[in-house]
Amino acid sequence: MARVPQVTREGLPEGLREAFDAVLEANGGSVSGPTSITVNSPEMARRRGHLTNYLRYENDIPQNILELAICTAARAMDCAYVWNAHAPAARRAGVSDAVIDALREKRAMPEMSAAEAAIVKYGQEFYANHKVADATFQEALAQFGTQQLVELTSLMGHYAQTSFILNAFEVALPEGTTEPVLPV
Numbered sequence: 805m806a807r808v809p810q811v812t813r814e815g816l817p818e819g820l821r822e823a824f825d826a827v828l829e830a831n832g833g834s835v836s837g838p839t840s841i842t843v844n845s846p847e848m849a850r851r852r853g854h855l856t857n858y859l860r861y862e863n864d865i866p867q868n869i870l871e872l873a874i875c876t877a878a879r880a881m882d883c884a885y886v887w888n889a890h891a892p893a894a895r896r897a898g899v900s901d902a903v904i905d906a907l908r909e910k911r912a913m914p915e916m917s918a919a920e921a922a923i924v925k926y927g928q929e930f931y932a933n934h935k936v937a938d939a940t941f942q943e944a945l946a947q948f949g950t951q952q953l954v955e956l957t958s959l960m961g962h963y964a965q966t967s968f969i970l971n972a973f974e975v976a977l978p979e980g981t982t983e984p985v986l987p988v
Contacts, residue, residue, distance in 0.1 A: 806975045810835075811844045823847040837885060838966045841973045859959045865952055866919070867897040870959065873923050875899075877960045879907050880931035882988040883967030888981045908986060922947040927960050 813824050823846035827835065830853050835843050842849035860870070871894035878886035891904050902914040903924075913924060926944040930936050936944075945953055969975075 806841060806973045808841070808844065808973060810840060816846065820846045823850045826850050827853060836978065837889070837975060838969045841969050841975060855958075855962065859955065859962055863952070863955050865948075865955060865959075868894065868899050869919055869923055869948075869956070871897045872899050872903070872920055873927060873956050873960050874963050875904065875907055876924055876927035877931070877963035878967060879910070879986070880927065881964055881967030881971065882986065883963075883971055884986040884988065885970040885975055885977055886963055886967050887986040888977055888983045891983045908984065919947045923956060926956075930960070931964075 811824075813821055813828075816824055824843060827839065827843050827846055827849045830850070831839055839849060839853070842852055863870075865873075871890055874890045875887065875894050877883075878890060887908070891908070894904055895901065899920065900914070900916070903916050903920065905911075906913050907924070913921070916924070922944045925940055926936055929940050944956075948956060
């Protein structure tokens with residue numbers, strides 16, 4: 805259970821109920837994960853949902869790169885919830901077990917495609933140093949182009965925020981997770 809109880813429509817001021825309803829509608833009538841926390845600020849949750857949808861579903865980033873970028877952020881932020889949601893998705897998108905396992909265990913990365921190597925190096929370098937060296941940036945730019953690199957950078961930042969929310973509010977893993985527990 806999270807550190808705060810699930811907010812209800814009735815527990816909100818009248819002026820926030822429309823945004824709360826919009827968040828619920830966008831999430832099929834219920835909320836979980838980070839939205840179970842962000843819905844405590846319904847208007848922010850509604851606006852955040854639009855960005856999440858764009859970054860996850862409305863761009864041209866290859867699915868394996870998108871999921872690997874999210875996993876890189878989750879690992880850097882030690883966020884078991886995001887990790888357990890996205891490591892299986894990364895595997896389904898074609899990221900090898902060896903890459904996922906090395907990332908989870910913080911081991912040297914195995915051989916991977918140039919695009920996979922570029923996004924992992926870019927993310928790991930940023931999270932470790934809070935900046936990216938020119939060579940690393942140029943490598944990522946060559947792989948993804950400006951638009952996709954902007955979107956991937958935003959995606960990784962968005963999942964750092966998501967991880968912060970989930971970790972700070974201690975949102976528990978959902979029942980039935982299949983990934984090995986993220987060592988933190």
